[in-house]
Amino acid sequence: MASFFAWLESTRVALAVRDTLLLNAGLSGVHLIGFALTTGGALVANLNLLGVLFPGRPPIEVTRPASRGIALGLLISGATGVFLFAPRATAASVNGIFQLKMALLVTAVLFHVFVHRRVARATRHVHLSGPSAVAWSQTTQRATAIVGLLLWTGLALSGCAFILLE
Amino acid sequence: MSIHPFLEWLEATPVGVMIKESAWGFPITVAVHIMGIMLSVGTLVWFDLRLLGVSMTGYRASLMYKRLAPWMVTGFAVMFVTGLMLVTAYATAAYSNLYFRIKVSAMVVAAINAFVYHRYTERRIALWDESAAPPKGARVAGLLSICVWATVIVAGRIMSYTMF
Numbered sequence: 001m002a003s004f005f006a007w008l009e010s011t012r013v014a015l016a017v018r019d020t021l022l023l024n025a026g027l028s029g030v031h032l033i034g035f036a037l038t039t040g041g042a043l044v045a046n047l048n049l050l051g052v053l054f055p056g057r058p059p060i061e062v063t064r065p066a067s068r069g070i071a072l073g074l075l076i077s078g079a080t081g082v083f084l085f086a087p088r089a090t091a092a093s094v095n096g097i098f099q100l101k102m103a104l105l106v107t108a109v110l111f112h113v114f115v116h117r118r119v120a121r122a123t124r125h126v127h128l129s130g131p132s133a134v135a136w137s138q139t140t141q142r143a144t145a146i147v148g149l150l151l152w153t154g155l156a157l158s159g160c161a162f163i164l165l166e
Numbered sequence: 167m168s169i170h171p172f173l174e175w176l177e178a179t180p181v182g183v184m185i186k187e188s189a190w191g192f193p194i195t196v197a198v199h200i201m202g203i204m205l206s207v208g209t210l211v212w213f214d215l216r217l218l219g220v221s222m223t224g225y226r227a228s229l230m231y232k233r234l235a236p237w238m239v240t241g242f243a244v245m246f247v248t249g250l251m252l253v254t255a256y257a258t259a260a261y262s263n264l265y266f267r268i269k270v271s272a273m274v275v276a277a278i279n280a281f282v283y284h285r286y287t288e289r290r291i292a293l294w295d296e297s298a299a300p301p302k303g304a305r306v307a308g309l310l311s312i313c314v315w316a317t318v319i320v321a322g323r324i325m326s327y328t329m330f
Contacts (some may be wrong), residue, residue: 025327029320032200036319040208053233054225065221069212099253156204160197 005089018087027080028163034076035159041069042112042152043072049120051138052144059141063120070112088166097165101158119144173257183254192255196326199248203322206241209234216300217308223298256329265325272317279314283307284291284317 008014008115045066047053054062085092090097123137176182185191215221216230253260260266287303294300300308 008241025324029323032319033316036204036207039204044212160200164193
């Protein structure tokens with residue numbers, strides 16, 4: 001892996017990013033735009049699942065467009081992230097904060113895809129199953145939203161920490 | 167009259183000194199500033215997309231604004247306070263930085279855009295509140311908002327690379 005990172009650092013793209021201040025800074029700005037789109041989508045989806053934004057409407061109505069926003073944001077921040085990673089591949093790969101950021105990113109995305117969306121979808125017709133099912137469903141929704149908010153907030157904080165303490 | 171004595175005075179204030187000289191003052195303030203941007207712009211973009219008729223079209227525009235506004239306002243308040251603190255600490259360098267000027271100009275455009283939307287376009291919201299395709303004025307406001315806030319973010323990042 002070390003030889004791959006060394007090769008990555010020696011590529012033309014990595015050298016251009018490393019040596020061109022405005023390119024590096026501009027990529028970092030676009031990376032942040034993508035990240036704002038992702039965290040905004042995650043925030044809206046989780047606050048809604050928590051029952052804060054649009055109570056009384058099926059959560060999936062918000063989760064679906066928010067997921068598209070999260071995906072678009074990840075596409076933007078992922079594409080720019082690769083270019084930002086290339087010139088500092090070796091140092092970043094052994095950086096604890098960067099490793100934490102990546103671990104939180106993977107966990108947050110997997111949690112959103114496999115837990116959040118399922119919970120949001122499952123609550124659609126729950127009112128037909130009786131009051132106890134509704135109460136259980138609300139508890140599940142709130143717990144899912146809190147875990148989601150913690151994961152995305154942790155990701156944002158680790159991203160900030162990496163920028164500042166790198 | 168030169169503005170530089172004022173900028174130097176700002177840097178010498180307790181807030182300016184604290185951010186500049188303490189080990190954690192700068193990184194913590196910047197981190198909170200970025201979190202404020204995430205919260206404000208991250209939620210604002212959903213209202214802008216609704217104005218554009220691109221997303222969340224099943225929800226009334228006024229309801230979207232009402233529900234998202236507290237989060238946007240909180241984010242903007244955090245962003246402005248921490249932004250002012252950072253400018254206080256590096257007032258002279260910021261003042262002469264091109265990207266700082268671009269960032270502030272974009273924020274002024276964003277404020278004018280918001281004022282025009284609330285003062286004029288929103289007045290007749292009852293006519294298009296539930297419409298999936300809001301009128302031209304609303305769509306322009308949404309698009310302009312996305313563009314200027316993207317400019318604020320990019321200029322802000324470039325500023326941090328070119329200022330120190």
